Amino acid sequence: MRRDVFQALADPTRRAIILMLAVQPMTPNAIADKFDISRQAVSKHIRVMTECELLRQNQQGREIYYHLEVDKMKAIEKWLEQFKELLAKRFEQLDEVLIQLKQKKNEKDNPV
């Protein structure tokens, strides 16, 4: 089963859960209270995120507190960085092209 952080981010309910857990650890019941879907549906979302190691549990009696593995979120940032670097490279190339065009234009305007 393909299961990475990007997958975890793909669903809006899971994104909301991530934001909630960014503030503080919560139990499945407490999370489910915030949504209109069943506790079990929430539990399935939790499982997806646990499987990609974005969530960890901390059992406290019969309650299980889930908290974010913040480091996992860095995979997203890392990919975005990679993306922005490639983008920057493209603009550098574009700059070169524009400079060359300008030179040609100057040559035309002021022939040697």
Added chain:
Amino acid sequence: MRRDVFQALADPTRRAIILMLAVQPMTPNAIADKFDISRQAVSKHIRVMTECELLRQNQQGREIYYHLEVDKMKAIEKWLEQFKELLAKRFEQLDEVLIQLKQKKNEKDNPV
């Protein structure tokens, strides 16, 4: 059909396509050459990304060049920012708790 930029990012093939298109516009055939899946499979990925307005086309004769709508990627960055803000807030709260603990400890060590 739910179709947002996060969905577009969820598939590894699509992420690779995004990185390729960050460098330069490409035709479906050129993209498909880089993968082991059929051209039609690539076309379906392209369609997903076009539907969420992450890609735009530019027809040139019988070829269609696809390029990134870079602004759409900002939705990801924006969400990440939101996430990091909440996270920072959590750490501020943690700091407060630690400060309070320290004060209590001092009171114990040096009772008034």
Added chain:
DNA sequence: ATTTCTTGCAACCAATTGGTTTCTTATCTA
């Protein structure tokens, strides 16, 4: 004019997803 090339579209398929309901186990609490 015919053939070739690029692309999109449709139908199909198996696997996955996001949800449900029901049931079990473990831990509190009265």
Added chain:
DNA sequence: TAGATAAGAAACCAATTGGTTGCAAGAAAT
């Protein structure tokens, strides 16, 4: 000890996904 509560597991379902193959339409080349 009996009942309530928290949470995971399993079975089921409809919709979506990621892939395939085959076909049609438009542009280019011969």
